Amino acid sequence: MSSPPDRAILNVAAVSKSFGSLNVLKDISFEVARGETVCLLGPSGSGKSTLLRCINWLERPDSGRVLLDGEPVGMSTGGVVMGDRELAHMRTRIGMVFQHFALWPHLTVLQNVMEAPLHVQKRGRDEVKAEAEALLRRVGLVDKKDVFPARLSGGQKQRVGIARALAMKPSLLLFDEPTSALDPELVGEVLAVMRDLAREGMTMVVVTHEMAFAREAASRVIFMDQGSIVETGHPEAFFSAPRTDRAQQFLLRYSATPAALPLSS
């Protein structure tokens, strides 16, 4: 089954999810094409993170489908929930970067990056090691390869997290608020790596509050509020001229820059 060049890498169709009586995702549908960088924006509680986690079935949608490169994730075509092995296999093609880094503390930086390619993909040790070191060099941390995560700063941990996700050679990278847990001065180093990835054509879906990053690096933004997609579009259009009221209110709250505040003596 050859894929037409412009077929979507990711296809989310009518996904809904509730936690008890709380309806968190309401019939969400969207597509992501190869090479796109899509930013999911919205206020807290809008369901952005839940949606992201439904893509690799860390959260199980109540209804709807997720397709990766035409193949179903989580629910096979017959409507049967995938077994452990099938789901794990699909997940090897989707990389994820976590808000609190989630590095494995009992492994060194290099071991963290090598762990899954070695033991899940069962690739050769020399090949995996060489690639891991190359990835660490790319994120600027090859000199820390034998250090344990506890000794790293937040920004360094997150860059290792990105290298770890890239080591699996995924078709799609998911970012769950990658800089929200970082001290402000460390945010830049992580966003720089993400910008480079976007520029190189990596397909990315990013949940973030970093508006400047979204404006600059995204090829498309999706704005969510209270479980539904409210507005989507090109970032420039969205940020300068939002079409809906809710988007406008959201942007007003997030655009308060120091220059806009009155000077106090």
Added chain:
Amino acid sequence: MIHGFAIVWAERGLMLSGLANTVLLSALAGLCALVLGALLSTLLIRPRGVVQIATRVFVDAMRCTPFLLFAYIIYYGLPTLGIRLDNWSAGLISLAIYHMAYMGELLRAAWAAQPRDPIEAGQAFGFSGLSLFRRIVLPPLVLTSAPVVGNQVIQVIKDSAFLTIIALPELTHAASSIQSRHYIPFAAFISAVLLYWMLCLVIEAGVSSIGRMAQARR
């Protein structure tokens, strides 16, 4: 097997008196251990000196000693000092002294973990002496130490079973005697186990209700 439990029911007087002994012994020993342990903890938090070191050595020694050996030593040792005691009193004394060390240590740890600011605030508002202790210091201490004190009381109950070896007529001894007379080991000991379990659940329920009070104030 049902037949066995029927016999146990028929002998319930013996079982219940064993249970009563266990409860009484544990309650008394537990209370003594708690009170004496509290006193001990005040000695433990003093700066380094003869008293503090001696107390520390006592507590560490008790924590490294098997209770049964300690009970034997008290039971056989006291007569050599001229003190003649029946096994009930010897049992009570050994339980109380042994667990006093544990209570002292865990109360000391609970005290060390208490934040100092609320107490300073109490002093700043004019509380002092007994009223400071009773109204400002004690309540949070009770709330945080309740779970570990509860655990220690459960330990007292379990250690009391050891005293069956010095022929103290507590619960395990009663079950043992019923089993040896009627050859119903399963029914007899299961009944004893269930009664111990019940005691344990009662204590844990008490601790939970204190825990709920603590949660409401967090």
Added chain:
Amino acid sequence: MSAADVLAIFSGALTTLLMAGAGILLGLPLGLGLALVRWANTPLATQCAAVYVSLLRATPLVTLVLLLFFALPNIGIPVGPVSAGVLALTLNTSAFNCEVWRAALMDLPKDQIEAAKSVGMRRGMRLRRIVLPQIARVSLPGLISEMSLLIKVTPVLAVVGVVDITRAAVRIGAETYEPLPPFFVALAIYLPMVFALVSLQRWLERRQTRIDAPA
């Protein structure tokens, strides 16, 4: 007390140590298994494990060993004093170990397992390579503490006729009409063993707070 008596106590001590060792070795994996069952939250098994743990934590060891020693032969399982003793120790310690393992499992951040899932690790590999290494490190002080507690209750196995330290001490005391000295010898054997374990536990706790301190 003659030299032969001291030797008797030491050979009793060896019996005690071996039985305690067996109880520890068997109780560790059993406790881990119970903790994993409770953590996995499968409907019937979790409740059964919870009841088992609650019961065994409430049961005095002496009652348990008497129960096993007398009741098992009654329902057709022949068991001698040593087997009953080791079985009682194992069941008892597994319940306490379960709680130590479980505390470590509940403290494990959820995203550790999510990260493992996200790279396609299956359940068995997640457990072996990600969960176990981390909880083993955290559980170690608690498990060592439980080992010291186990050693402290072994004297009671004498009640079913195991010739351990206690039995030897009691016998010598009865023969020499001086009950105290053999107990002091027994104490002299127990104390360093327990003290060594308690010191090890304290050292591990100190080392862990040092390692976990952020850079």
